[in-house]
Structures are given as structure tokens and as C-alpha cells.
Amino acid sequence: MYPQNFTIRNKKEWDAYMDKSLIHEVFHTWNYHSLNQEGEPLLFVYEEEGFFIALPVIKRKIENSLFFDMTSAYGYCGPISNIDLSSLSVLTIASFKTSFVNFMKEENAVCIFSRLHPFLNQYNILESIGGLHENGTTLYMDLSLSVEDQRSKYDKRLFRQIRKLREKGYIIKELNSQEGIKNFTEMYYKNMDRVNASRNYYFDEQYFANLLNAEHFENKLLLIYDGPELICGALLLLSNSIIRNHLSATSPEYLKESPSKLLTDEISMIGRRLGKKIFHLGGGVGGKEDSLFTFKRYFSDLQVKDHIWCYINDNTAYNDLVLKAGVDVNAGANYFPLYRQPKRNTQAYISNIETMTA
Numbered sequence: 001m002y003p004q005n006f007t008i009r010n011k012k013e014w015d016a017y018m019d020k021s022l023i024h025e026v027f028h029t030w031n032y033h034s035l036n037q038e039g040e041p042l043l044f045v046y047e048e049e050g051f052f053i054a055l056p057v058i059k060r061k062i063e064n065s066l067f068f069d070m071t072s073a074y075g076y077c078g079p080i081s082n083i084d085l086s087s088l089s090v091l092t093i094a095s096f097k098t099s100f101v102n103f104m105k106e107e108n109a110v111c112i113f114s115r116l117h118p119f120l121n122q123y124n125i126l127e128s129i130g131g132l133h134e135n136g137t138t139l140y141m142d143l144s145l146s147v148e149d150q151r152s153k154y155d156k157r158l159f160r161q162i163r164k165l166r167e168k169g170y171i172i173k174e175l176n177s178q179e180g181i182k183n184f185t186e187m188y189y190k191n192m193d194r195v196n197a198s199r200n201y202y203f204d205e206q207y208f209a210n211l212l213n214a215e216h217f218e219n220k221l222l223l224i225y226d227g228p229e230l231i232c233g234a235l236l237l238l239s240n241s242i243i244r245n246h247l248s249a250t251s252p253e254y255l256k257e258s259p260s261k262l263l264t265d266e267i268s269m270i271g272r273r274l275g276k277k278i279f280h281l282g283g284g285v286g287g288k289e290d291s292l293f294t295f296k297r298y299f300s301d302l303q304v305k306d307h308i309w310c311y312i313n314d315n316t317a318y319n320d321l322v323l324k325a326g327v328d329v330n331a332g333a334n335y336f337p338l339y340r341q342p343k344r345n346t347q348a349y350i351s352n353i354e355t356m357t358a
Contacts, residue, residue, distance in 0.1 A: 212235070243279050
């Protein structure tokens with residue numbers, strides 16, 4: 001079978017490749033990409049005898065131009081395959097690059113941005129296509145450890161705080177009711193208001209409901225109550241081996257209580273109970289070792305490099321777009337693509353960060 005490549009624009013064929021993959025997560029699926037309102041979901045597929053490489057993207061129109069660009073859906077995406085991507089030959093990688101460049105030309109796409117998956121060995125195949133950058137580190141828990149061993153690695157103050165939180169008698173529930181989703185969404189919006197988040201992170205009730213009912217996944221809404229009052233919660237995404245807190249929120253009235261510490265500890269318990277290998281905690285905002293990163297490191301010091309992929313396929317068109325956008329190149333050096341740099345300074349979503357008090 002000679003190498004071939006094609007673009008999928010429908011759920012049935014997209015799902016068929018997900019089913020054949022070695023490992024994938026919600027982030028790679030048609031359903032997840034169809035929730036994105038920025039553009040058109042596409043699955044680029046490169047295939048040889050016995051294996052394939054599939055790259056899910058969102059194709060976005062660039063305003064006031066004839067061009068498009070590609071981006072990944074929010075989360076950890078990048079290419080997947082039915083084999084370990086680190087085992088690909090140099091010849092195959094070169095052939096994939098040629099096919100991908102042609103795909104970008106056919107779609108009239110200037111560039112692509114994608115946040116990559118830290119546990120899927122994607123870097124080997126993408127480093128030859130330029131624009132692969134380290135984005136700090138991402139933290140995780142090894143759920144093969146016993147509960148006792150895991151908690152022994154917690155910061156000492158953190159362990160005491162979690163124990164005190166459990167002694168308060170808070171009620172922890174896994175819910176998938178419309179009322180639970182509604183209450184969580186309202187609390188989540190208050191968090192977004194508090195941190196002055198970009199409007200892109202104001203996901204609605206239907207978004208949460210769709211993720212909770214995603215096909216082939218058993219995602220969960222974990223909520224913590226003080227009596228009848230919802231004080232903290234998280235939407236958990238689960239794959240074959242990984243559990244993660246995708247989006248979370250804490251009631252403004254309970255920030256000083258720091259219930260997200262109890263929430264994080266409870267998620268690790270759920271992951272073990274379900275036989276997951278990794279609890280992916282994530283990193284800091286923009287890959288920085290900030291207060292969010294410090295909060296997560298109180299739970300685990302295990303970390304791997306995080307990467308993003310920023311590739312320009314048409315440099316002339318890209319530079320013209322930046323020029324027309326009137327962007328200060330020096331001030332926006334860390335933003336990609338530069339022509340989409342926000343006009344005013346709104347920060348990205350920041351998860352709940354609470355102070356570590358004794």
C-alpha cells in the first residue's frame with residue numbers, strides 16, 4: 001500500500017479512526033471538536049500499510065482575508081496513531097511532512113497552533129515540521145502507588161489541610177443531573193468573572209452536558225457540598241489510562257477553606273478505583289512555574305516536558321497578516337499566531353489557586 005492522505009469531515013469516519021488508535025482521549029474525538037465554535041473540525045489522516053497517523057484540528061477563517069489557519073481544540077491534542085509514534089522511520093516522517101504541507105496548502109491554511117499531549121510520544125514526528133517549543137513542565141501523579149505512598153509525598157501542610165477538610169463532613173457527590181450541571185456552571189462563571197478570564201472560557205451548560213455524556217467515555221462531574229450548598233466541583237475527563245481535572249470551580253465564599261485540595265485528593269482516589277495509571281494535574285498558566293504550578297506541585301513532584309507546536313506554512317501570507325493587524329511584534333513575541341493577539345489584556349483561564357495556610 002502506497003502512502004496516502006485524506007481529510008475527514010464527518011463523525012462516522014472520524015470515529016472509525018479513533019476506534020483503531022492505540023490510545024486517544026476525549027480531546028481527539030469528533031464530539032469534542034464539534035463543541036468548538038471557532039471553525040470547522042477536520043481530521044487529517046496519513047496512512048501506510050499497517051498503520052496511520054491522524055491529526056485533529058479546527059480550521060478557522062482569518063477575518064478580512066482569503067486565508068485560514070489551524071488550531072487544536074482546548075486541551076491536549078496533537079497526532080495519534082495505531083502504533084507508538086516514537087517508532088516511526090525517518091522515511092515515514094519525511095513522507096508525513098510532505099503530505100501535511102500539501103494538506104495545509106489545499107486548505108489555504110497559513111499556519112497551525114497545537115498544544116501537544118505529554119504522554120503520547122508526538123514530538124519525534126513533529127520536530128521536523130518546525131515550530132516545536134517547550135512550554136514548561138506538566139505535573140502528574142503515579143496512580144500505581146498506594147494511597148499511603150502517594151499521600152506521603154504531599155507537602156506536609158497540605159496533608160494536614162486535607163485531613164481537616166475531610167473532618168468537616170463535606171459531602172462529595174458524582175452527579176450527572178441537569179440541576180448539578182446548572183449549579184456547577186453558575187459557580188464556574190463566578191470563577192471566570194473573578195479572574196477576568198477570556199470569553200473563550202465561558203462554556204455553557206450544554207458544553208458540560210455534552211462532555212459528561214460523550215460516547216465511549218465515562219466522564220464525571222465531581223461536586224463537594226457543605227450541607228445543601230455547592231462549594232467546589234470539577235468536570236473530570238477519563239481515558240483508558242488517564243484521569244484529569246478538565247475544568248473546576250470553587251464558590252467565592254469558600255476560597256479561604258480551599259476545598260479544591262480535598263477535591264484533588266478525591267480525584268486521585270477515583271482514578272485508582274477505576275484502574276487509571278496517571279492523574280494528570282497539568283502545569284502553570286502559559287507553561288510558567290507560577291502560583292498555579294506551585295499549588296499542583298504540593299501534590300506531586302513528578303513532571304514531564306510540555307510542548308506546543310507553532311508552524312507557519314506560508315511565511316509571506318503570515319507576515320502580511322501580522323502587518324495588517326498592526327501588532328507590536330516585540331510586545332507579542334510569545335503569542336501565536338501574532339495576528340490573532342487580543343487587542344486588550346484579558347487573561348486565560350486560571351484554575352482555583354488557594355493559599356497554603358497551616
